[in-house]
Amino acid sequence: xxxxALQTWLRTRAESDRHAAFEAIVSAWGAAIRRTxxxxxxxxxxxxxxxxxxxxxxxxALPGLVSPESxxxxxxxxxxxxxxxxxxxxxxxRRMESEVDVESVVxxxxxxxxxxxxxxxxxxxxIQQLPPADRSLVLLWLEGLDHxxxxxxxxxxxxNVRTRLSRLRARLTRALGGTP
Amino acid sequence: xxxxxxxxxxxxxxxxxxxxxxxxxxxxxxEEFEVVLDRRNRREIWIGGALAVFFSVVxxxxxxxxxxxxxxxxxxxxxxxxxxxxxxHTRGRAPKSDPxxxxxxxxxxxxxxxxxxxxxxxxxxxxxxxxxAPGLLVFSLGPMALRLxxxxxxxxVAVATALPILVVFGLTFGAVLWLNKQAxxxxxxxxxxxxxxxxxxxxx
Numbered sequence: 001x002x003x004x005a006l007q008t009w010l011r012t013r014a015e016s017d018r019h020a021a022f023e024a025i026v027s028a029w030g031a032a033i034r035r036t037x038x039x040x041x042x043x044x045x046x047x048x049x050x051x052x053x054x055x056x057x058x059x060x061a062l063p064g065l066v067s068p069e070s071x072x073x074x075x076x077x078x079x080x081x082x083x084x085x086x087x088x089x090x091x092x093x094r095r096m097e098s099e100v101d102v103e104s105v106v107x108x109x110x111x112x113x114x115x116x117x118x119x120x121x122x123x124x125x126x127i128q129q130l131p132p133a134d135r136s137l138v139l140l141w142l143e144g145l146d147h148x149x150x151x152x153x154x155x156x157x158x159x160n161v162r163t164r165l166s167r168l169r170a171r172l173t174r175a176l177g178g179t180p
Numbered sequence: 181x182x183x184x185x186x187x188x189x190x191x192x193x194x195x196x197x198x199x200x201x202x203x204x205x206x207x208x209x210x211e212e213f214e215v216v217l218d219r220r221n222r223r224e225i226w227i228g229g230a231l232a233v234f235f236s237v238v239x240x241x242x243x244x245x246x247x248x249x250x251x252x253x254x255x256x257x258x259x260x261x262x263x264x265x266x267x268x269h270t271r272g273r274a275p276k277s278d279p280x281x282x283x284x285x286x287x288x289x290x291x292x293x294x295x296x297x298x299x300x301x302x303x304x305x306x307x308x309x310x311x312x313a314p315g316l317l318v319f320s321l322g323p324m325a326l327r328l329x330x331x332x333x334x335x336x337v338a339v340a341t342a343l344p345i346l347v348v349f350g351l352t353f354g355a356v357l358w359l360n361k362q363a364x365x366x367x368x369x370x371x372x373x374x375x376x377x378x379x380x381x382x383x384x
Binding site: 023026033081089144154173 | 185192203204210214277285
């Protein structure tokens with residue numbers, strides 16, 4: 001459905017098709033956008049603000065989209081660049097913002113999902129402690145991008161991506177209480 | 181087999197964005213933002229141009245009427261306004277970072293964008309205030325200075341007239357400079373945040 005909507009938009013460039021293409025993109029990668037924003041921003045209000053900023057940038061950049069095949073990395077590139085700009089823009093004004101509170105995240109959940117939620121909250125907290133550029137790399141990897149795509153989106157060399165990622169994965173695994 | 185960290189990160193269920201966000205409103209806001217920005221920039225340039233025309237008319241009218249100080253002040257102000265409007269037109273177009281670039285290129289262009297804004301605001305005294313200052317001073321104080329030189333005015337009266345005008349100018353110019361310095365301070369902090377966290381994508 002996403003590919004069809006994007007192909008139609010790329011062919012016609014009609015305003016109505018642009019809206020359909022936009023909706024198709026958000027349907028397909030909305031969850032990834034939401035997770036990316038959650039990875040960069042702690043406070044829910046800021047996450048929502050960032051999601052909207054990312055969506056506005058996607059809408060503006062749509063005329064420059066070349067092919068439906070490259071849409072996923074294109075969307076994630078926009079999301080990450082927007083998020084990096086966003087966190088650095090707000091960084092000087094929120095040194096005192098609290099860290100992710102794992103217990104408040106799992107509070108009220110059923111026992112069966114508590115363990116999973118607790119682990120996810122720990123992963124989230126560990127990601128939040130990374131410098132923005134490392135955070136971006138980890139989040140892209142967590143969205144399932146391979147080394148080639150990671151190099152393309154980040155602008156780093158594939159070797160550099162592999163080295164950094166290995167170090168970062170070990171750090172995250174340790175944060176979750178496992179052995180790298 | 182998928183990495184357990186990837187599973188953990190992606191298996192959380194949540195409402196689709198298409199259900200929680202009005203996409204038409206997002207598209208409309210994105211369009212309006214550009215239009216508003218463009219309109220604001222154009223308005224500032226038009227105001228500068230209109231003031232240049234107005235003071236040109238004042239200058240000609242004053243000269244014809246034999247009011248040399250007003251005429252000279254008007255001509256200087258017209259030139260100053262035209263110069264500032266021209267500067268706004270050329271300098272106002274800051275380079276924009278494109279979020280579809282690779283992160284490395286995007287951060288480099290974002291850095292250039294911030295540096296451009298800092299330089300622009302930092303030099304506001306040179307390209308915005310300085311061109312207007314001579315015209316404002318001659319236009320408001322010139323006639324009194326001329327009367328003083330011709331011996332038609334008392335020094336005390338001249339000083340009493342000039343002082344409040346100079347204080348108002350000083351305060352206005354000072355406020356403009358202070359506001360710009362504050363904006364520069366914020367942008368420098370942003371640039372520092374970019375530099376402190378950006379070294380790992382700046383390398384290769």
